[in-house]
Structures are given as structure tokens and as C-alpha cells.
Amino acid sequence: MNSSMQNLSDKAIVIASPHSRNDALQISLQRIFPNRNIVRIRSPQELLCASLERLAPEYVFFPHWSWIIPCDIFSRFECIIFHMTDLPYGRGGSPLQNLIVRGHLETKLTALKCVSELDAGPIYMKRPLSLLGTAEEILRRASDVIEEMIVEIVNSHPSPTLQYGDVVEFKRRKPKDGNIAELVDLENVFDFIRMLDADGYPHAFIDTNNLHLEFTGATLSEDYVDAKVRIRQKKND
Numbered sequence: 001m002n003s004s005m006q007n008l009s010d011k012a013i014v015i016a017s018p019h020s021r022n023d024a025l026q027i028s029l030q031r032i033f034p035n036r037n038i039v040r041i042r043s044p045q046e047l048l049c050a051s052l053e054r055l056a057p058e059y060v061f062f063p064h065w066s067w068i069i070p071c072d073i074f075s076r077f078e079c080i081i082f083h084m085t086d087l088p089y090g091r092g093g094s095p096l097q098n099l100i101v102r103g104h105l106e107t108k109l110t111a112l113k114c115v116s117e118l119d120a121g122p123i124y125m126k127r128p129l130s131l132l133g134t135a136e137e138i139l140r141r142a143s144d145v146i147e148e149m150i151v152e153i154v155n156s157h158p159s160p161t162l163q164y165g166d167v168v169e170f171k172r173r174k175p176k177d178g179n180i181a182e183l184v185d186l187e188n189v190f191d192f193i194r195m196l197d198a199d200g201y202p203h204a205f206i207d208t209n210n211l212h213l214e215f216t217g218a219t220l221s222e223d224y225v226d227a228k229v230r231i232r233q234k235k236n237d
Contacts, residue, residue: 011058012037013154016047019064019200021136025143025150032151052077059154062114063146064139069114079114080124080153082146085170087112087126088163091119093172096135100195106130109142111149113160122160124153134217135198175202180215190225193218203230210234 013036015026030038039055041047044067052060052073060079062069069079084095086108092098099107109129113121127145131138152158180192193204193215203214210233217228 010035012039012055013150014039014041014052014055014057014060016041016060016062017064018042019139021140021199022063022143025063025147028147029150033154047073049073049076059150061146061150063143071116074114074116081112081114081119081121082142082149083110083112083119084129084142085110087119087123088165088167090168090170092170095170096131096138097173097177097195098170099131100191104131109145109149111153112163120163122162124158124160125149134194135196135201139198178202178204179206180204181206186220186223186225190218190220193225193227207234 013029013033015022015029015038017025017040026038026040030036037055039057047067047069049070049072053076057077060073060077062079062081065081069081073079083090084107085091085099087110090098090107095107107129108126110126111124112119113124115121127149129138129142129145133141178192178196180189183189183192189204196202196204197216197218203216205215206213212232212234214230214232215227216230217226219226
């Protein structure tokens with residue numbers, strides 16, 4: 001092995017994600033690449049250009065990151081985002097929820113290069129992803145697919161290609177959009193509950209004058225939806 005290949009094989013890999021569901025991803029990548037320093041960044045405050053310059057990573061991967069990546073970061077380092085749509089369809093926020101409310105049962109997980117325009121960078125690869133199950137189940141399934149994609153990218157160094165096709169933009173959903181009080185179709189109720197059923201997500205809910213009811217663990221039968229409910233006293237404004 002020549003010196004340049006040796007240096008490349010030793011370079012750090014950074015994983016930027018605050019979520020505990022990606023802890024296993026970091027551990028697994030360290031096992032797969034024992035000579036690499038797999039560094040975890042868990043918050044925007046840790047995503048510092050000076051720190052990355054000291055690490056000199058080959059890649060900075062963002063498997064589940066909800067914040068804007070600063071220009072001084074993506075202009076200096078190869079930053080790769082994982083987005084849960086078949087880009088350019090579904091640029092923007094809350095891709096999982098926006099896909100499910102539109103009736104999608106499956107999607108593509110897209111690895112793309114970070115650029116200044118949101119979700120508009122060139123694409124390294126896409127992989128299929130099922131949208132069945134709760135949001136937590138989908139996100140954990142996505143983490144497994146992301147691991148496979150990261151390994152392939154690190155091993156094969158693909159060049160990204162420009163996006164093509166019609167651009168469809170998604171708007172980031174807000175906690176108030178999880179209100180199921182006005183829904184009339186049981187399948188929609190089931191979908192709203194499951195698509196918000198994940199750690200760190202505001203759950204589907206119904207408010208009364210005095211109470212806030214949050215729903216998780218939904219199952220759909222022919223004429224009813226079963227779900228767990230957590231009832232809280234509403235806070236005074």
C-alpha cells in the first residue's frame with residue numbers, strides 16, 4: 001500500500017447526530033473501520049470548523065440532523081446528508097411525516113452533498129426504504145440502511161451527480177399539526193399516530209378544555225384504532 005492510500009485509510013470519519021438511535025451506528029462503524037477514528041458530534045455547538053480542521057476528516061456524515069450546516073463547514077469538508085425522500089421530490093422539512101400523510105408506503109433514502117440551497121446538492125446514491133411501522137421503527141430501519149451507505153461511500157468514494165427531475169418541496173410540520181381531533185378516517189388517525197411515534201417527536205394529540213391527550217402505540221383494525229394514551233393537565237397560559 002502506498003503512503004497516500006495509507007493516509008486515506010487512517011483518516012477520521014465524523015458522524016453528526018444528536019439521537020441515541022444512532023449510537024449503534026457509531027459503534028458498528030468503529031468495528032468495520034478499526035483503523036479509523038469515528039468521531040461523534042451531538043449538537044450544533046460541537047460542529048465547529050476549528051475542531052474539524054484538527055480532525056481533518058475524510059467525510060462528515062449527517063444521518064439525522066435538524067439544523068442548518070454552516071457554510072464554513074460544508075465548503076471545507078465533504079459533508080454528506082441523508083434525506084428520506086427520492087430527491088428532488090420532497091426537499092425540505094419533516095420528510096417522514098410529509099410522505100406518510102401523502103399516502104406513501106415506501107421511499108428512497110438519498111445521500112447528498114451539502115450545499116447552500118436546502119436539499120439541492122448532488123447525489124451520491126439512493127436506497128429503498130419502507131415506511132411501514134412507527135416513526136421510531138422507520139428511523140431505526142433508516143439507520144441500518146445509512147450504515148450500509150456510509151460503508152459503501154467510504155470504500156468506493158463515489159462522485160455525486162446533479163439532481164434531475166421536478167422539484168417538490170415539503171414544509172416542516174409543527175407540533176400543532178399533530179392534532180387528530182378533526183380527522184374522520186381511521187387510517188388517517190392511525191397514520192398520524194404512528195408517524196409521530198418516536199423519541200423526541202411531539203406525539204399525535206387531542207386537547208379538551210383542561211386536558212392534553214397524547215397517543216402512541218397504535219394498531220389499526222377494521223373498525224377501530226387501538227392506542228396508548230397519556231393524559232396531562234393542560235398548563236395555564
